[in-house]
Amino acid sequence: MTSVLGLAPVLPVVVLEDADDAVPLARALVAGGLRAVEITLRTPAALAAIQAVAHEVPEAVVGAGTVLTPDQVAAAGAAGARFLVSPGSTGSLLDAMRGSGLPFLPGVATASEVLALLEHGVTDMKFFPAEAAGGARYLAALASPLPRVRFCPTGGVTAALAKDYLALPNVPCVGGTWMIPPAALRTHDWPRITALAAEAAALVQPGKPPPESFTADRQLSWKHGL
Numbered sequence: 154m155t156s157v158l159g160l161a162p163v164l165p166v167v168v169l170e171d172a173d174d175a176v177p178l179a180r181a182l183v184a185g186g187l188r189a190v191e192i193t194l195r196t197p198a199a200l201a202a203i204q205a206v207a208h209e210v211p212e213a214v215v216g217a218g219t220v221l222t223p224d225q226v227a228a229a230g231a232a233g234a235r236f237l238v239s240p241g242s243t244g245s246l247l248d249a250m251r252g253s254g255l256p257f258l259p260g261v262a263t264a265s266e267v268l269a270l271l272e273h274g275v276t277d278m279k280f281f282p283a284e285a286a287g288g289a290r291y292l293a294a295l296a297s298p299l300p301r302v303r304f305c306p307t308g309g310v311t312a313a314l315a316k317d318y319l320a321l322p323n324v325p326c327v328g329g330t331w332m333i334p335p336a337a338l339r340t341h342d343w344p345r346i347t348a349l350a351a352e353a354a355a356l357v358q359p360g361k362p363p364p365e366s367f368t369a370d371r372q373l374s375w376k377h378g379l
């Protein structure tokens with residue numbers, strides 16, 4: 154199965170009002186070196202946007218974000234999403250994400266939420282909302298008691314903050330919207346987005362080993378592996 158977190162150190166998080174923007178935006182991000190693109194299911198345009206990128210930008214790996222319900226898991230998969238991201242999780246959402254066969258990143262913000270996901274065999278998680286929940290210092294503090302868990306911090310992350318997160322041993326990737334300024338999206342300034350994506354893609358720490366594959370298989374293989 155395709156590695157997702159290993160595609161780039163930064164996962165762009167996209168909120169689209171107009172599905173017609175999806176293809177040029179995805180192309181602009183890919184041109185800057187960011188192949189994985191998370192389109193959030195927060196707007197009516199989201200599923201059509203995922204579908205368009207899945208069909209027309211094969212060099213991108215498009216996923217669905219803000220997945221809140223089992224129905225949305227099914228709709229995202231049907232639209233062509235290749236991975237799923239949620240801000241949190243429930244038992245039914247976790248079952249649906251696992252049942253989809255797609256790589257998934259459920260959100261956590263506390264040690265107890267991490268432990269609950271570990272009981273379900275999940276070791277790759279989104280840390281959300283990263284800055285508000287404690288930032289890089291908080292994740293650094295979790296690394297020692299919870300060394301098997303890998304996080305994609307998202308929420309309030311900027312280019313400057315991303316560097317601190319990516320320096321942590323338990324952070325292979327960060328997510329955020331900073332490389333897609335609303336004004337650039339509104340004016341279709343794709344070169345500006347490509348330039349910001351390229352800056353983001355270059356954030357990986359020299360000497361840091363590439364992230365391991367993030368796969369549904371990996372999530373399952375740790376089942377009850379505390």
Ligand SMILES: O=C(O)C(=O)C[C@H](O)[C@H](O)COP(=O)(O)O
Binds near residue numbers: 240329
């Ligand atoms: O709901 C989800 O699944 C999300 O992915 C939420 C995102 O983490 C934030 O929207 C990131 O936005 P910024 O804070 O602008 O970087």
